[in-house]
Amino acid sequence: MSNIKYTKDFFLWCMSVIYLFAFSSLYVQIPGLYGDNGLLPARNALKMEANSWQELLEGQPSLLKLTPKLGLDMQTAMDLLCLGGILISFFCMVSQRARDVVSFTLLWMLYLSLYQVGQTFLWFQWDILLLEVGFLTLLIAPFNFNLLQRTRVPTHHQHDTINMWLVKWLLFRLMFASGVVKLTSRCPTWWGLTALTHHFESQCIPTPLAWYWHQFPTWFLKMSCVLTYVLEIPIPFLFFIPIRSLKIFAFYSQVVLQVLIILTGNYNFFNLLTIVLCVSLLDDGFFKSKSATKKSLPWSGVKTVAEIITPLVVLGYIGYQTVKYFNLQLNPDFSIKSSIAFTEPEFTKFLQFVLPITILMGIATLGYEIVIAIIRSCMEEEGVLRKSVSVIQCLIFGSLAVSMFAISLVPYTVIHKPFQKRLSPIFTQYHAKTRSFHLTSSYGLFRRMTGIGGRPEVVIEGSNHKDAGWKEYEFLYKPGSVKRKLPVLAPHQPRLDWQMWFAALGNYQNNPWFLNLVYRLLNNEKDVLDLIERNPFPDKPPKFIRAILYHYHFTSSDPKSNRYSTTNWWIRKKKAEYLPILSKDEETLKQYVQQSNLVMKSKKMPSSMLGSAIQWLRHQIGQPEGFKFVMSVFASGMAVNMLNHYLF
Template identity: 60%
Template structure:
């Protein structure tokens, strides 16, 4: 039987890095986002400490306990981020640090921050990190002080299976919702003709991919459906070769997304979730097989499992892909594609297949638990170790069954009949665990935005209401037409991301945007640190306004309209987003009072030595540019890992 000791530790190492990215990226933005003078002061949602255990369990966050340490909320957030950065860095560089205790602390820290994160921390990758983080603490070994027991155990296969199930739910739902949303670009296979231009923060390569031939981009949409809806079923294959194929399919998709879009740590986290598709045989198989006797029977079995079956499966996938999307090779060697099924047929298929995904998951989990019990007897030496292994396998098996049951509520959200057919007990259990974000529903790029042009909100300030307007530049989002799209992942600039969402709606639905205007009218340094520059360094503007534009990439052909050898973008004014506002304006004050922004900060004791130390660290670090800060920490950890490999 193939082992998973290396696979397990590789997964834990990758999760350490993801946590490091998440905590360090958030840390540099706390003053501007959550400080008392930030866009959404955290004190407004965490203005009282936990008075009982029930208060803490109802809304689990360590921030409810930090007032006892003499910390205000934003300083406490600094403390939690610093602790998360330190522990995740240690886990990255030290094999011994990657244990149950470390990953439990990391999960609790991020959950605590999530509780006060509000709009700026409610992204799908944040809830995915919480769910993956909880599974990680189940995967991580329990180190015993002075003994250092860290060997792999039979139940590892069960806990790693939970990660595979999460990956299945993530990818399958992401593919399914693209069609259940009834979005015309997904049904018309034209989504990628819009996506590279309309995504939140594109990379420079996105400009080039946007100008690929239309037929090629349509083929890319077909490939996305196949990888997200079809290949995930191979995650549960008993044949390693099929799991490896599905692994590479997912990784290639994620790498392509990384190359063309800045989605912070999300795609790296998805790749990390793919690691349990492998086992140690994949990494060390060649060395192990070199000593085996290559008999005829073994060769036939190897050919069957590694060549014949994968070939048949891939052929079957290719056949149905051609049939469902009517792929045709044209005389000019391009490939035409068109969806060959109706919405009604698709919904009927989904209604039929959703119960089978649950049956497949249940059967696969049952097999893993059974095999774990078998391994407990065959791989453990001594009656005591065998009994311990059996107890562990039964315990983690029962826990996995409970997690699987809870997750079915979120998994079945994409199909109503399956959702309502689940036992009421599962819905009740899901409701009870909801505050802890143990499971969540997913569905990426449900609707393709920016079909008629990429909406962007441009913010300007002036000393006079009718002239002299100067534009504010953001660090990463499109603004200046000549500015090249950046590479910023794995850092997530949360203000830039919310500016993208704000452009899809109005400022009334984004109250933080009004707070942004108020902070700019006061030249608030913490908020200005989240932006590229301040056009009013000496004196704050008297007025700030916002205008909605539609952006398009410039053409790549000098003969076409919109071509520019200098600019990356063209833009056209659409409408007034926010009229000119002054800080003494009554409507602005009333709006801010309604959202308690103008309230005085709750007086909390901050004279403690701990508070002083945390603020000293903040003064030394400040609010550095996020990408540089995140990659500096990661690079340092990578160098230490390399040093350990070479010398130890």
């Protein structure tokens, strides 16, 4: 039997938790984001009703196409899908027998359905990554239909190692591409190793620790940048090396990187999901200190020596190349001088050389996993029938893995377009056919550093007079008041606050939802105001609204700095007008609102008992703060898990 039985179940438990975070975080935001009076009403995003399987799957495959048949409006239907996702993921979290292919298929379908109408508030890399990992989870989850039996663990199969390889390949693509794009983007801060001197204050929603990390000397932040390159470009190759100690080292190195990101930035469930991917690097020996006793083989001593020497050689080589290519020099004051010692053409040449090698590495290691799984089926399974079934399963899942690997090459090779053009048209065709299901996607984190001259931030103000009395709207989490303490809110993602960050990087013309926000504020729309912490006009909406662009900087801990402060987290400076003064009577705003179909003339009553029940539940839950709601649901699941452990 494969040696990842416990690893596999831990992976499935982790995926249950990630889904729980994702669905519960989205649920509290649906009315303000997607309701009939929200910022981007979902009724405008999906108008097609499905009368057949073909109509359900074509275009935007979504279960929401079935909502008219259930007598539900779009907002209530989204509530239903979110509640279903919370309930299923909760049961998967607390019950091992519930973690089967049926549960994870439902979770993937529910999230895909919501994603299709999510528009700009749900089109992030972590949402796409969750869909891809979620689909791979369908292949990993067991066909566990014996829910009524009191079995301690679900069935495990020889082909599990093949399916977990796909998770490992996804982890490699995610990390390797994230390192490469920092250099192919030609961003001067990444090439100058100064990206992290800007990152902590310019990221979307910094944590308190980000302020402290920003105070480190420049040489330390440059070395942190070097370490980021090392962890994202050479270390991922260790994922596939057949030496357990190096895989464990790669696991810990990636986990440490993700934990540091979690501590210094509020990236919702993204980094937690990346850590879940790292579970694919582990085996049961990691979870069980007392593994099965193995017979001593004649070459075991040689193998032990090789397992000690090889990691030292490999890590020593990586260290040597790091010193060489980043010009690392120790100064007399024990600071470290660093600079990139290669040119852009040299890196392009390196990428041309190494990209085909990564694909060959994928082919070789996948082929190895398939062959080994078949051999184990023949040697470890008992009886001719079980051996035959196991071999057939390995062939089936091996074929699926090869297909997934093939179509993943299309988004993976985006990091080097000339090579992508050399791929067989068959790969491109099959990838295009599956694109709407997001089975595989391209990734590239922190491609370019923003906020180099100061963190751009949009501040919305309202007033009853054009010339005076302007008051700021305070958002739940994004920077506003310079005295406001930085929040800790992951794994919750406040999607409006995130989009406000993107809006500040451009203009309102390229962010049409921003005008929707202004229109809702001019009407004191409750569902939208629930996404904002402080409404300065609680009794009556303001007559006018405007938006100002500021540049924010962290204050300094150095008393000699002109940014020094003992009370403020930020300093800010007004840069420009972001949105001119608007009122409800502005003709251009009226025309825009009509064209965008934002006005809901009358609130429709639910036409079914199901709809009434969902709305009643929404009323009972109210509008909780997102982070508290997410963590409350998670804490409830952990409490049930502990009771299961101690009582059963």
